Structures are given as structure tokens and as C-alpha cells.
Amino acid sequence: MPHGSAFDLAIVGAGICGLAHALAAARKGKRVVVVDRDRQANGASIRNFGFITVTGQQAGACWQRAMRSRDIWIEVAAAAGIPIQQRGLLTIARRPEARAVLEEFLQSDMGAECRLVEPPDLPGFGAGLRWREFAGALYSPHEVRVESRDAIPQLAAYLAERHGVTFLRDTVVHSAAPPRLETSRGSVEAETVVVCPGDDFFTLHPERIAGYGLTRCKLHMMRLLPDSFDPALPAIMSDLGLVRYLGYAEQPAAKALRQRLEAEQGEHLHNGVHLIVVRSADGSLVVGDSHHYAPTPDPFNPTGVDDLILDEYARVFDGPPPSVGERWIGTYASAPDRLMLVDAPSDALRIVIITSGTGASTSFAIAEEVVADLFG
Ligand SMILES: Cc1cc2nc3c(=O)[nH]c(=O)nc-3n(C[C@H](O)[C@H](O)[C@H](O)COP(=O)(O)OP(=O)(O)OC[C@H]3O[C@@H](n4cnc5c(N)ncnc54)[C@H](O)[C@@H]3O)c2cc1C
Known part of the structure; x- marks a missing residue:
């Protein structure tokens, strides 16, 4: 021994x-x-x-x-x-239906230290957001990265x-x-x-x-290499996350958001794509992700799925998407209930x-x- x-x-x-x-x-x-x-x-x-x-x-x-x-x-x-x-999270509402989810969330106990941000106030969090096209955002001070x-x-x-x-x-x-x-x-x-x-x-x-009754979930991840990215920005999420993260998705208003997303971004939903953007010390960004479920997920990451993630990135951030420095997949356990x-x-x-x-x-x-x- x-x-x-x-x-x-x-x-x-x-x-x-x-x-x-x-x-x-x-x-x-x-x-x-x-x-x-x-x-x-x-x-x-x-x-x-x-x-x-x-x-x-x-x-x-x-x-x-x-x-x-x-x-x-x-x-x-x-x-x-x-x-x-990084500290904090800015959840962008690109659509009025997404803003309605954020407003309901703010009424819950979980919204206590969070606040709604009007689009013209978004540049105060950092440059580079397409804030003129947004319906609002929710700022949460709780997160760390x-x-x-x-x-x-x-x-x-x-x-x-x-x-x-x-x-x-x-x-x-x-x-x-x-x-x-x-x-x-x-x-x-x-x-x-x-x-x-x-x-x-x-x-x-x-x-x-x-x-x-567990299965496994496979996720696509990327590291993007922007020419510049405002270091003041907190972590960023957007509408697609509001129908996936249960604290938002279980708000009544999420039903209407989901219907609109199904009509406008059905391919994103089909691939479990939503947007999280976090920043690293060297200025690169960790960006994802997607969700595909199987007992033995395949090891391949088709570029079409990455393109859906980059598409959502481009709807939130100004300018052309940065180049991709790394791609990887991860898997985690998933239960039905x-x-x-x-x-x-x-x-x-x-x-x-x-x-x-x-x-x-x-x-x-x-x-x-x-x-x-x-x-x-
Ligand atoms: C791409 C991706 C993005 C994610 N994003 C987030 C996020 O933003 N926020 C968040 O909270 N969570 C996130 N998660 C989920 C989070 O990463 C996982 O829930 C968490 O890492 C699971 O940790 P774990 O220790 O259970 O598993 P793992 O990190 O997989 O570790 C399990 C370890 O057990 C070892 N092991 C297993 N069986 C044996 C054995 N018989 N003998 C010896 N060693 C063994 C393995 O070698 C492994 O090292 C994400 C996951 C992925 C894949």
C-alpha cells in the first residue's frame, strides 16, 4: 500500500x-x-x-x-x-420581449442588487456595444470571473x-x-x-x-483575439441566454421571447447556442457556447455551430468579429430533472x-x- x-x-x-x-x-x-x-x-x-x-x-x-x-x-x-x-454581468436585451423578462426578473428576490440599464447609459459600462440597437440591459454586480x-x-x-x-x-x-x-x-x-x-x-x-438517467452535453468554445476590447466591460450575455438560464427562463415573459427567438433565431436555439463573452488578462475573449446532448458526444466541432455563436457576437458588438485564436469542446453531465x-x-x-x-x-x-x- x-x-x-x-x-x-x-x-x-x-x-x-x-x-x-x-x-x-x-x-x-x-x-x-x-x-x-x-x-x-x-x-x-x-x-x-x-x-x-x-x-x-x-x-x-x-x-x-x-x-x-x-x-x-x-x-x-x-x-x-x-x-x-472580471466582476459583474451585463445581460443585453436586444428585443422588447427580452427586456420584459429582465423587468420581471428585477421584481423577484433575485433582482435585489441588480438594475435595469437604458440603452443610452450602456456606453458608461464600456465602449464597443451596439447599444443603439438594444431595448435595454440588466446589470448584476454579483458575478466574478x-x-x-x-x-x-x-x-x-x-x-x-x-x-x-x-x-x-x-x-x-x-x-x-x-x-x-x-x-x-x-x-x-x-x-x-x-x-x-x-x-x-x-x-x-x-x-x-x-x-x-444522465446523459452528456457537448459545448463549443472559442478564444477570440480582438484588436481592442474595452477592459471596463463586465461579462456579457444576450437574449438567447434568457431562454436557457432558468432564473430568467422561468419568468412568465420568457414564453413570448422564446416564440420570437424560434421565428428569428431557430437555428441558434436548435443548436443550444447562446452568448457569453468574458475577457482574459491578455485582452483575449472566451466566447461560447452551444449545447448538444448524447450519451457519447462526438468529438467534432462543425464550424457552422461556431458561426452561429459568432453571429450572435456580431449582433451585440460593433465591428467585424475578431479572429479565432483557439477552439475547443467541453462536456458535462446532464440530467432530465x-x-x-x-x-x-x-x-x-x-x-x-x-x-x-x-x-x-x-x-x-x-x-x-x-x-x-x-x-x-
Ligand atoms: C464548455 C463549458 C462551459 C461551462 N461554463 C460554465 C460556467 O460559465 N459557469 C459554471 O458555473 N459552470 C460552467 N460549466 C460547467 C462546469 O464546468 C462543470 O459543472 C464543472 O466543471 C464540473 O466539475 P467536476 O469536478 O464535476 O467535473 P470535471 O472537471 O470533469 O472533473 C472530474 C474529474 O474526475 C476525474 N475522474 C473521474 N472518474 C475517475 C476515476 N474513476 N478515477 C480517477 N479520476 C477520475 C476525471 O479525470 C476529472 O479530472 C461549463 C462546462 C463546460 C464544459
Whole structure:
């Protein structure tokens, strides 16, 4: 047994879900080991926007978890030296129907610190928006954005160095039944286990996971290289996001917006395209995305889907679309009826899967709940 000492908690998966559980347990003084098959982070957690989204999350538990997770991100980013790249969100309403959704949202509890912005006031947020063509916008102060491909390794290093978390990489976990994990590099003993497998439904406890009817979602992402982009601008979304993000899409006015979008941007909706634009320290933009569902998503990214994303970009920003510096796809777990799941096969074992595109925004809070439940 290469790792002789017993741990209080073993975590399978070093994505944001696993790291969040490591943080929550380490903060309680627990001895934690994180095991991952990859040498470096390679899953959804480094392929996303790094956008910690509060406004737009579904009302209730998801929105509350996003708020709590956002607070933890700010604390941890400061402690771990992870730069916050952007703050806030400007959700553009290109159509009156979209503005109506934003107005209803503002009447809800979730709208408390947000505000409606009239088009002539939009240049005050930064240059480059086609504001004369908009019906308004909603500004939310809640969001923060990190550069995931750097932030996730930085978070892992912080957990190792400052909280004494042990990381076993290049190590596949074949079975996870506390008090023991069987891995490709021997057994690991731990009182409790949390499995955070991302969208791997088949390696550990497949019979439990099968009960949730999960599938996988494939997303197209791009890094654009603008000649210039106003660094003052917050993260940007637009009408298409208002029928996808449940905090907006569950407002009554979203029905009329959806009808209009079906008539005018049916191809975008068919490909699950909506617009998120966030900015990186070097001035490049992470822009996406699309949603295609399949148990085994194909690995191809047809340029036609990227063109739909760029089309929406061009309707929001002035000038020709910037050149594309990178393209990639990501996948995440998706459930028909829930945004996340916590399964408890035994008192000492939990399976935690974020079954929607919300893991960067909610994992820290979910992990606090799971760790509190496991350790009392
Ligand atoms: C393109 C894209 C954009 C997104 N945008 C956002 C966003 O803006 N905001 C937001 O909140 N969320 C976003 N998401 C969703 C978010 O990224 C995911 O919900 C989150 O990263 C899931 O984290 P995870 O740790 O569960 O999974 P992952 O990051 O996939 O990590 C799972 C890890 O488990 C390991 N593993 C699995 N099984 C085993 C095993 N048996 N043995 C060893 N290791 C194992 C894998 O190697 C992997 O490292 C986006 C996702 C994608 C793909």
C-alpha cells in the first residue's frame, strides 16, 4: 500500500467539484486525499468560462448556492493568489420581449442588487456595444470571473501547500467503498469517500448513477483575439441566454421571447447556442457556447455551430468579429430533472455530480453541505 496513512476523506476527481470538497473538509481540519486519473486538470472545470454566475441561476437552492460559492471564490482567490479577471454581468436585451423578462426578473428576490440599464447609459459600462440597437440591459454586480485553466491548478496547489491536502495523480480509482479505494497504484484507506467523477458514469458505482438517467452535453468554445476590447466591460450575455438560464427562463415573459427567438433565431436555439463573452488578462475573449446532448458526444466541432455563436457576437458588438485564436469542446453531465445530484450509497460514501453547466458557480456551496452531512 503506497500511501499507508489513513485519511478522513478520500475524494475521486480533481475538478472543481472534488477540489471544493477538499477545501470544505480541510477547513474542518480533516485529512484529505484527492485522486485523479489525469496528470493535470483536463475536464469540464478547465474548459469552461470560469464564470461564477449568480444572476440567471434557477431561483431557490441553485441561486443561493451560487451566492455562497461566489463568496468562497472571492475568499479563496485572495488566499491562493488567483486573479479575479472580471466582476459583474451585463445581460443585453436586444428585443422588447427580452427586456420584459429582465423587468420581471428585477421584481423577484433575485433582482435585489441588480438594475435595469437604458440603452443610452450602456456606453458608461464600456465602449464597443451596439447599444443603439438594444431595448435595454440588466446589470448584476454579483458575478466574478477567473481564468479556469490557471485557476484550477492554482486552487489545487493552494490546497496542497496551505491545507496539507494530498494529491494522487495519474491514478485511476477502480472501486470506491469506504474505508478503501482500490486504484491503479494500490489501495488508499479513508474513513469516508466522495466521488466527483464529472461525466464519467461508468467507472465507479455505475448502477447507482444509472438510476438518474444522465446523459452528456457537448459545448463549443472559442478564444477570440480582438484588436481592442474595452477592459471596463463586465461579462456579457444576450437574449438567447434568457431562454436557457432558468432564473430568467422561468419568468412568465420568457414564453413570448422564446416564440420570437424560434421565428428569428431557430437555428441558434436548435443548436443550444447562446452568448457569453468574458475577457482574459491578455485582452483575449472566451466566447461560447452551444449545447448538444448524447450519451457519447462526438468529438467534432462543425464550424457552422461556431458561426452561429459568432453571429450572435456580431449582433451585440460593433465591428467585424475578431479572429479565432483557439477552439475547443467541453462536456458535462446532464440530467432530465435536476441541476445536481448527491447520492448516498452508504453513510460514509457520497457521489456528487453537477448535472448542468453550473459547477463552477455552485460547487463550493454544495461541498460545504455534503461535508457537513458526512462529518456531522
Ligand atoms: C464548455 C463549458 C462551459 C461551462 N461554463 C460554465 C460556467 O460559465 N459557469 C459554471 O458555473 N459552470 C460552467 N460549466 C460547467 C462546469 O464546468 C462543470 O459543472 C464543472 O466543471 C464540473 O466539475 P467536476 O469536478 O464535476 O467535473 P470535471 O472537471 O470533469 O472533473 C472530474 C474529474 O474526475 C476525474 N475522474 C473521474 N472518474 C475517475 C476515476 N474513476 N478515477 C480517477 N479520476 C477520475 C476525471 O479525470 C476529472 O479530472 C461549463 C462546462 C463546460 C464544459
